Amino acid sequence: MTRTAIVTGAAQGIGAAIALRLAEDGMAVAAVDLTESACGDTAEAIRSRGGTAAAIGADVADESAVAAAVRRTVETVGAPTVLVNNAGVTRDNLVFKMTADDWDTVLSVHLRGSFLMARAVQEHMVAAGFGRIVNLSSMSALGNRGQANYSAAKAGLQGLTKTLALELGKFGVTANAVAPGFIETEMTRATARRMGLSFEELRRLAVAGIPVNRAGLPEDVAHLASFLASEQAGFVSGQVVYAAGGPAA
Template sequence: MRYQGKTAVVTGAAHGIGEGVAQRLAEEGARVALLDLDIEGAQQAAERIGTETLAIACDVSDRNEVEQALAQVNDAFGSIDVLVCNAGVTRDNLIHKMTDDDWDLVIDTHLKGSFYCCRAAQTYMVKQRYGKIVLMSSRAALGNRGQTNYTAAKAGLQGMARVLAMELGPCNINVNAIAPGHIDTAMTRATAARVGISYEQLQEKTIQANAIKRVGKPADIAAAVAFLAADESSFITGQVLWVAGRPTV
C-alpha cells in the first residue's frame, strides 16, 4: 500500500494505459482522480476500480479546464501528490498530407496539455513540499514514419521532464518520463489500420523485433508508473524509462 493517504491524478484515464495506471495506483491505496474528455468512459473506469475515485471531464488543452479540475481534486481529497500526464491522440499522416489541425490537435493534447497539468499541479506540490510527476512519452520519440506531430510531441515531453526535474527538485518533486513501446490499446490498433495492415500483422512485426517476445500491456506501463511515483524512487528524477520490450537508446 505504497500510496495510502495519497492522491493521484491521471489524465486520459478512461481507457487503455490511463485506466491501467489508475487501477494500479488505487490497488496500492491511492485516492485517484480520472480525468478524460470521455466522461462516461472515465465514470465507468472509476466504477470498475471501485475505491476512492473521482471522474472529471477535462480537455487538457484548455488551461481553465485543467486548473478547475485540479482544484476540484484538491477540494475533494485534500492534496495532489501524484500527476500522470497520459492524455493523448494520434492524427497520423505523411508531412505533405498533414494538416494544420492534425498538427495542432496532437501537439496541444500531448505537449501543451502536459504543460498545463504540470503547471497547475506544481502549485499544490510546491506548497506541500512533495510531489511525483510522470509524463507519458513513447518509443515514437525516436521517430516513426507518418508521425511528425506525435514524434515531436513525445520527444518534447522527454525534454520537459528534464527541465521540470531541475526546477522542481528543490521542492522535493520528482519528474520523470516513461516511453512505452507497442502496448495493446485501441490507439495502437488504430495505427495498424492507418498503415493498412491487420492488428495481428502489426503485433507479429513487433514481436519479431522485440527481445521480449510479446507486445506490452497497460499493466506493464502501470507497474513502471507505480515504481517512479513511489517514495522508494525519490532519488530518481529527470529520467526516461523505456518500457518497450527491447533495448532502446
C-alpha cells in the same frame, strides 16, 4: 498517509491501467478524460475494489478546464501530489499530407496539456514537500514514419520532463518520463487500421523486433509508473525510461 493522484487519459488503455494500479497502491485517484462519462468506468472500477476515485471531465489543452479539474480534484479526493500525464491523441500522416490542424491537435493535447497540468498541480506538490510527475512519452520520440506531430510531441515531453526535474527537485518533487514501445491498446489497433493491417498482423510484425518476444500490455507500463510515483523513487528524477521489451532502438 493517503496520497492523491491525477491520471489524465484515464478512460481506457494505459491511462486506465495506471489509475487502477495507483489505487491498488493506496492512492485516491482523479481519473481525468475528455468527458466525465468517458472515465466513469475507470473510477467505478476503483471504487468497486474499495478505493477512492472521482471521474472528472476536462480538455487538458484548455487552460481554464485544467484549473477547474484540479480544483475539483482537491474538493472531491484531496490535494494532488502525484500527476500522470497520459492524455493523448493521434493524427497520423506523412508530412506532405499532414495538415496544420493535425499538427496543432496532437501538440496541444500531449505537450500543452502536460505543461498545463504540471503547472496547475505543482503548487500542491510544493506545499506538501512531495511530488511525483510521470509523463508518458513514447519510442516514437526517436522518430517514426507517419508521425511527425506525435514524435515531436513525445520528444518535447522528454525535454519538459527534464526541465521540471531541474526546477522542482529542491521542493521534493521528481519528474520522469515513461516511453512505451509497442503496447496493445486501442491506439495501436487504430494504427493497424490506418496501415491496412489486421491487429494480429501488426502485432506479429512488432513482436519480431522485440527482444522479450511479446507485445507490451497496459499493465506493463502501469507497473513502471507505480514505481516512479512511489516514495521509494525519490532519488530518480529527470529520467526517460523506455518500456519496450529491450533497448531503445
